[in-house]
Amino acid sequence: MHLLRHLSAAAIILTVTAAPALADGMVVPFVGFNFGGDSGVGCTSLTNCEKKHTNFGVSFLSMGTVFGLEEDISYAKNFFGETPGQDNSVFSAMTNLVIGPGVGPVRPYAVGGIGLIRPHVSSLASSVTSFSNNSFGYDFGGGLTILFGGHVGIRGDLRRFHSMQDVNLLIFSGEKLDFWRASAGLALAF
Numbered sequence: 001m002h003l004l005r006h007l008s009a010a011a012i013i014l015t016v017t018a019a020p021a022l023a024d025g026m027v028v029p030f031v032g033f034n035f036g037g038d039s040g041v042g043c044t045s046l047t048n049c050e051k052k053h054t055n056f057g058v059s060f061l062s063m064g065t066v067f068g069l070e071e072d073i074s075y076a077k078n079f080f081g082e083t084p085g086q087d088n089s090v091f092s093a094m095t096n097l098v099i100g101p102g103v104g105p106v107r108p109y110a111v112g113g114i115g116l117i118r119p120h121v122s123s124l125a126s127s128v129t130s131f132s133n134n135s136f137g138y139d140f141g142g143g144l145t146i147l148f149g150g151h152v153g154i155r156g157d158l159r160r161f162h163s164m165q166d167v168n169l170l171i172f173s174g175e176k177l178d179f180w181r182a183s184a185g186l187a188l189a190f
Contacts, residue, residue: 024102025190026061026145028155032183034076034090053078055181057092059155063102070096070111072139074181079119087122090177092161094139105147112140117163117177135163135177145187153187 034053057074072094079090096113117137141159163177 024063026059026063027188027190028059028061028145028185029057030059030074030155030157030183030185031056032074032157032181034079034179034181036180037178053081055090055183057183059185061098063098063107065102066099068098068100068102068109070098070113072096072113072115074183076181079179080121085123087120089120090179091118091120092116092137092139094137094161096139105150105153107145107147108142109145110140110142111157111159112138114138117161119167119177131168133167135165135167137161137163137177147187147189151189153189155185155187157181157183157185159183 032055034055053076055074055076057072059070059072061070062068072092074092076090078088080088092115094113094115096111098109098111100109101107115137117135118132119135120132122131139159139161141157143155143157145153145155147153159181161177161179161181166175167177
């Protein structure tokens, strides 16, 4: 009986003094638009864009009270514009440091990191000619996450992507790839 009281007291003390979880997880499927830089024709800014080229992807986030890590994966079809007989796209996979409050329903943040930017161009002429170029790149930006009820919310984001190496493709050659992405997504916190 004496041992049972000590074990019960120890369990109560551990329960009361246990540290709260220091990291929250979040998955954010998103849709957005590429603009500026090398994205499409006539897209110098998000509001002054003849044809916005849609991208989609998902971000995986592990956030502490101030700092977090994020993996951002996105794909943009017709990144360089729509051309008959050609298919083009840009894929990116970036690992980012996130800085901002990781608690509360309204969470502004700044983000920046490095990763892979992979543009691809295929010509569908008489024989298929395909060009891809893997390049290290970086991104930086910021945004706002608003959670409703703690586990579901929305996230808005603006980021700039830039390759560190020259890209050599059929329709784009000898320059570093550079563009902006504006996106909105469904934030699923756990």
